Amino acid sequence: MAKEEHDIIVCRCEDVTLGEIRKAIREGATTLDEVKRITRAGMGPCQGRTCRLLVAGEIARYLGKPVSEILQSRYRPPVKPVKMGDLSVISEEGENSGCKCREEVTGQ
Amino acid sequence: MKTSADAVVIGGGVTGSSIAYNLMKHGMKHVVLCEKDTFASGSTGRCGAGVREQWGSEGNIRICKASIDIFEKLQEELKYDYDMEFVQKGYLMMAYTEKEWEQFKENVEVQHRLGVNAVICTPGEAKQIVPALNTEGMYGATYNSRDGHANPFHTTRAYLKAFERLGGQVNCFTEVTGIEESSGRITKVKTDKGDISTPVAVNAAGPWAAPVAAMVGLELPLYTERHQILVTEPVGHLFDPMLMSFSLGIYCQQTPHGSLVMGIGDPNEPKGYDTGHSWQFLKRMSDIMCRLVPALEGVRVVRQWSGLYTITPDAHPILGTVPGIDGYYQAVGFSGHGFMLAPIVGQVISEMILGKELSIDISDLDLGRFERGDLRVEPSVV
Incomplete structure (x- = not known):
């Protein structure tokens, strides 16, 4: 692994380096899901908002294909991390029944 | 892709990879x-x-014990350069009804007879094992330190990498479209990338096992059902063992990474192939888990998803041959516990295909048991 590859963090949530991404690709990963399953890139709190394009770019370059042809992984809820304590106070009708962290959730 | 093979395995999950x-x-x-x-x-x-290993039926205890024997040496055997994250920090099985508690105590007797060292815990003893636990309403628990969990991606990949090193060929993004027979013998597996002549076809297609079996004219008594699951952000150490309760329908573990993975069964879940997700699941899961482990209130859910259980009438897998179709083998219908069985199932199915002596008797897990009316009974399934 080249030194610079080892120094460059691609997935900031999970501290995955460019070297680790490239190793997974060299070993046969051709999709974002495969790289994610091998390295954890994109599994952190931001869900790949920062790294997924970078990883797709690396796969595309290695395979000599346009980025648009690289199979994307699915976006999964809840999109933004939510505390379990807040989820448990939602009522069955889907309304927030006096959540103690409401201000935090809505930013008010 | 090879156009002929000694055997074609259908399915790149942990079961197919192990076989x-x-x-x-x-x-x-x-x-x-x-x-x-x-x-x-x-x-x-x-x-x-x-x-x-903490099961209720002798058959399940024996087969899972044999599987854990393999798991313990798997990282070394497969010479895998990533961590398969197999950890043995036990399962704490918690009883919240009297019936469940009585069942657990009976299970432990069977387990002891078969050499499983599970222990019966009072709520106080359970709290010593998991200090973060709120034991209110708990009748008691059983704990077995040899139980554990692993990383399913890396366990599967470890098998596939070792398979490739031995000369095996893995074809991903290759869908099997048909299986041909001639005079009751398998002759060919057809795929969207070409055909492979082979005398052996192994159905390890998980939720798609029934459609694959239909390719040889076989109707399997299987249905699929969505089970939802979530993962949290990584946090500091909260507890060691997998927490499980059948009456609450939950399981929850903290991975070596620090994140918590948990799921809950839904008795009203319809049969089918839906792998969507619902906020109602997040709500139910959070309700129960925040009550059991109050420290989870401040832990954030990062991602939710779902997967399919492939369920048989007795919640036991269907393994082995089918009379009248020489060269067809199946390892299907694991009913939600295929992962833990994969090491031993891979071993025994391969022994069967190669005509070797079987390392464990699986004759009572054949397809014929449903016709014979000889269903397996397991009292401890989520």
Whole structure:
């Protein structure tokens, strides 16, 4: 692994380096899901908002294909991390029944 | 892609990968694995990946014990350069009804007879094992330190990498479209990338096992059902064992990474192939888990998803041959606990294919049991 590859963090949530991404690709990963399953890139709190394009770019370059042809992984809820304590106070009708962290959730 | 093989394994989940590896390990020369998506993309990569000996039926205890024997040496055997994250920090099985508690105590008697060292815990003793636990309403628990969990992606990939090193061929994004027979013998597996002549076809297709079996005219008594699951952000150490309760329908583990993975069964879940997700699941899961482990209130859910259980009438897998179709083998219908069985199932199915002596008797898990009315009974399933 080249030194610079080892120094460059691609997935900031999970501290995955460019070297680790490239190793997974060299070993046969051709999709974002495969790289994610091998390295954890994109599994952190931001869900790949920062790294997924970078990883797709690396796969595309290695395979000599346009980025648009690289199979994307699915976006999964809840999109933004939510505390379990807040989820448990939602009522069955889907309304927030006096959540103690409401201000935090809505930013008010 | 090879156009002929000694065996074609259908399915790149942990079961198919284990079977394929074991076939090469035991001396087969040309084995091809076909997977319609990528490795661990079906049920394997979506599961909780728990491994336990704490079962109620003798059959399940024996087979899971044999599987854990293999798990303990698997990282070394497969010479895998990533961590499979197999940890043995136990399962704490918690009883919240009197009936469940009585059942657990009976289970432990059977387990002891078969050499499983599970212990019966009072709520106070359970709290010593998991200090973060709120034991209110708990009748008691059982704990077995040899149980644990692993990383399902890396376990599957470890098998596939070892399989490839032995000369096996993995074809991802290759969908099996048909299986041909001639005079009751398997002759060919057809895929969207070409045909493979082979005398052996192994159905390890997980949720798609029934459609694959239909390719040889076989109707399997299986249905699929969505089970939802979530993962949290990584946090500091909260507890060691997998927490499980059948009456609450939950399981929850903290991975070596620090994140918590948990799921809950839904008795009203319809049959089918839906792998969507609902906020109602997040709500129910959070309700129960925040009550059990109050420290979870401040822990954030990062991601939710779901996977499919492939369920048989007795919640036990269907393993082995089918009379009248020579060369067809199946390892299907694991009913939500396929991951933990994969090491031993891979070994025994490959022994069966190669005509070797079987390391464990699986004759009572054949397809014929449903016609014979000889159903297995297991009292401890989520």
